[in-house]
Amino acid sequence: MNLLAMPxxxxxxxxxxxDGLLLGDRRAAARAITLVEDGSQKGxxxxxxxxxxxxxxxxxxxxxxxGSGKSSLINHIIRVFRSxxxxxxxxxxxxxxxxxxxxxxxxRLRFQTHSMDEGVYIRSMAxxxxxxxxxxxxxxxxxxxxxxxxxxxxxxxxGAGQDEIDIIHVAQTCVLVLTPGMGDDIQAMKAGIMEIAxxxxxxxxxxxxxxxxLRSLEATVRYGFEEKEAAWIPRVIPTVAAGARTxxxxxxxxxxxxxxxxxxxLRESRTIHEIQAKRVEQELGLVFRDEVQKAVxxxxxxxxxxxxxxxxxxxxRTDPYSVVEEVLRxxxxx
Amino acid sequence: MNLLAMPxxxxxxxxxxxDGLLLGDRRAAARAITLVEDGSQKGxxxxxxxxxxxxxxxxxxxxxxxGSGKSSLINHIIRVFRSxxxxxxxxxxxxxxxxxxxxxxxxRLRFQTHSMDEGVYIRSMAxxxxxxxxxxxxxxxxxxxxxxxxxxxxxxxxGAGQDEIDIIHVAQTCVLVLTPGMGDDIQAMKAGIMEIAxxxxxxxxxxxxxxxxLRSLEATVRYGFEEKEAAWIPRVIPTVAAGARTxxxxxxxxxxxxxxxxxxxLRESRTIHEIQAKRVEQELGLVFRDEVQKAVxxxxxxxxxxxxxxxxxxxxRTDPYSVVEEVLRxxxxx
Numbered sequence: 207m208n209l210l211a212m213p214x215x216x217x218x219x220x221x222x223x224x225d226g227l228l229l230g231d232r233r234a235a236a237r238a239i240t241l242v243e244d245g246s247q248k249g250x251x252x253x254x255x256x257x258x259x260x261x262x263x264x265x266x267x268x269x270x271x272x273g274s275g276k277s278s279l280i281n282h283i284i285r286v287f288r289s290x291x292x293x294x295x296x297x298x299x300x301x302x303x304x305x306x307x308x309x310x311x312x313x314r315l316r317f318q319t320h321s322m323d324e325g326v327y328i329r330s331m332a333x334x335x336x337x338x339x340x341x342x343x344x345x346x347x348x349x350x351x352x353x354x355x356x357x358x359x360x361x362x363x364x365g366a367g368q369d370e371i372d373i374i375h376v377a378q379t380c381v382l383v384l385t386p387g388m389g390d391d392i393q394a395m396k397a398g399i400m401e402i403a404x405x406x407x408x409x410x411x412x413x414x415x416x417x418x419x420l421r422s423l424e425a426t427v428r429y430g431f432e433e434k435e436a437a438w439i440p441r442v443i444p445t446v447a448a449g450a451r452t453x454x455x456x457x458x459x460x461x462x463x464x465x466x467x468x469x470x471x472l473r474e475s476r477t478i479h480e481i482q483a484k485r486v487e488q489e490l491g492l493v494f495r496d497e498v499q500k501a502v503x504x505x506x507x508x509x510x511x512x513x514x515x516x517x518x519x520x521x522x523r524t525d526p527y528s529v530v531e532e533v534l535r536x537x538x539x540x
Numbered sequence: 541m542n543l544l545a546m547p548x549x550x551x552x553x554x555x556x557x558x559d560g561l562l563l564g565d566r567r568a569a570a571r572a573i574t575l576v577e578d579g580s581q582k583g584x585x586x587x588x589x590x591x592x593x594x595x596x597x598x599x600x601x602x603x604x605x606x607g608s609g610k611s612s613l614i615n616h617i618i619r620v621f622r623s624x625x626x627x628x629x630x631x632x633x634x635x636x637x638x639x640x641x642x643x644x645x646x647x648r649l650r651f652q653t654h655s656m657d658e659g660v661y662i663r664s665m666a667x668x669x670x671x672x673x674x675x676x677x678x679x680x681x682x683x684x685x686x687x688x689x690x691x692x693x694x695x696x697x698x699g700a701g702q703d704e705i706d707i708i709h710v711a712q713t714c715v716l717v718l719t720p721g722m723g724d725d726i727q728a729m730k731a732g733i734m735e736i737a738x739x740x741x742x743x744x745x746x747x748x749x750x751x752x753x754l755r756s757l758e759a760t761v762r763y764g765f766e767e768k769e770a771a772w773i774p775r776v777i778p779t780v781a782a783g784a785r786t787x788x789x790x791x792x793x794x795x796x797x798x799x800x801x802x803x804x805x806l807r808e809s810r811t812i813h814e815i816q817a818k819r820v821e822q823e824l825g826l827v828f829r830d831e832v833q834k835a836v837x838x839x840x841x842x843x844x845x846x847x848x849x850x851x852x853x854x855x856x857r858t859d860p861y862s863v864v865e866e867v868l869r870x871x872x873x874x
Contacts, residue, residue, distance in 0.1 A: 257859035257861070258859070349711075
């Protein structure tokens with residue numbers, strides 16, 4: 207199916223796109239993602255069609271600060287999973303250059319090792335410009351990549367800001383990527399480790415201070431999980447994933463193995479059901495926020511009301527808080 | 541007025557808090573900010589009371605990547621403005637350690653130079669945990685700090701993510717902080733420079749490569765502004781603001797001067813009115829998003845509906861998109 211050659215109307219037909227996606231068609235995926243990013247009604251229609259077909263992939267979050275080497279690590283992890291015959295999708299939400307809008311460039315630079323592999327699908331999200339917010343767009347894109355039949359979907363985030371925290375909560379297994387450089391901050395990060403990490407990759411483990419950092423992390427895990435007899439104890443794995451080359455690389459197989467072990471744990475303990483319920487609740491909240499805004503904005507549009515309100519506020523006759531109350535009284539039956 | 545000694549009811553009284561705030565009372569500010577961060581109705585009442593008294597401060601955004609030295613630069617800029625007798629407030633929105641929730645620590649570490657100065661008020665925002673979103677909480681906090689009678693409010697952001705972009709748009713004058721290290725990225729950042737920078741501080745200008753970077757930035761400005769005969773041409777100012785000490789420091793007076801020059805330009809050209817209108821529009825959008833969510837969630841709460849919906853989705857009987865449509869039909873008169 208050559209979507210590029212199709213008339214635009216057909217290419218934007220949610221049913222046709224859903225069919226293409228479920229067959230793994232990459233151009234259908236690109237088109238679908240654009241619809242969702244634009245916040246269009248057709249995107250919502252498409253998501254409804256896809257929903258019965260998703261929810262079976264492993265969704266893996268990889269989170270860490272800029273410069274921690276997440277992308278390199280993911281590159282290597284993809285290689286391991288591919289060698290096991292698994293299909294892998296990646297959604298990179300990394301606004302490291304916030305003003306570049308440079309997500310497209312990112313795709314090529316960061317993951318070029320796998321660019322010729324039909325079993326790998328990679329998509330970067332811009333850090334801005336989504337009507338319904340980055341988090342909603344991202345959860346939809348994860349679903350789209352699931353629908354393509356990928357066994358794993360890896361979501362890369364910086365973990366900074368509410369949007370990204372929302373995104374992390376979509377993952378079933380969360381890999382926290384740390385580096386020895388952050389030594390003193392571990393104290394401060396304990397809460398985060400406790401809250402989100404299912405496994406910890408101490409990347410750049412060939413740097414000075416790695417041993418101390420490793421011991422400190424292990425102590426954190428011992429105190430926070432083992433002593434509390436948690437059902438799942440996060441492993442701390444030293445890794446070296448410097449570049450795209452496969453020499454000078456360490457710990458990757460262990461990370462891939464630990465990811466699969468955590469997934470097995472989730473399934474055997476039936477914890478996966480709780481996690482799926484939380485994910486649905488999360489999606490519900492994000493879709494909800496998005497659609498409410500669209501609906502009410504549509505109600506206001508064209509009435510010239512907004513401009514009147516702004517003028518009234520600027521002239522000191524009212525304030526944004528009172529205006530919003532008035533608008534809500536008009537539109538909401540609550 | 542000793543708010544700590546007051547009975548809680550009185551301390552949370554919006555009218556009493558507003559009165560205290562307008563007198564510059566710091567404890568009233570702390571209490572007010574908590575109300576706003578909690579997304580409480582009293583916070584909204586307070587904001588309504590404050591609104592007629594705000595809008596006269598200069599609001600300065602300082603934006604740059606983590607590690608660019610924003611905080612040090614701000615520290616020095618505060619010193620210059622203080623020596624001119626101006627009162628300065630700072631709102632730091634910098635989720636550099638996303639998992640620390642460590643904003644409180646940040647206040648002390650970063651700005652301790654000014655901690656004894658009654659003419660400086662500093663507040664860090666946590667990067668998460670706001671019901672109505674970080675951007676709404678931050679715009680409210682900026683208004684609160686304006687209401688305290690500060691001549692300038694400096695808002696420090698990383699500029700990554702939609703929330704922070706929203707926050708940047710609250711500022712009248714935006715200082716973009718770059719460093720020579722990012723040399724190759726300048727190409728990618730051009731769009732951002734064009735979009736937001738009213739002046740550029742090339743910080744760490746004593747590092748290798750600073751000269752080349754400076755020339756490249758100046759060329760960007762020449763091409764993007766001068767040749768297009770823009771009414772305002774951003775200055776590129778090399779700065780050194782390594783630590784909290786005042787020796788080995790460069791370019792700070794120039795930055796402070798350029799900020800004031802831009803403010804004069806805004807006022808003389810009457811561009812300030814457009815900027816104030818955009819800010820009000822921005823606030824309206826943020827308050828709106830927040831209040832709509834609260835109203836509809838309140839409508840759903842206690843009905844047990846949410847749990848039923850989640851179960852229906854998990855059992856494949858519906859999907860989040862259809863559920864949201866159903867809920868909206870119930871609650872919206874549109």
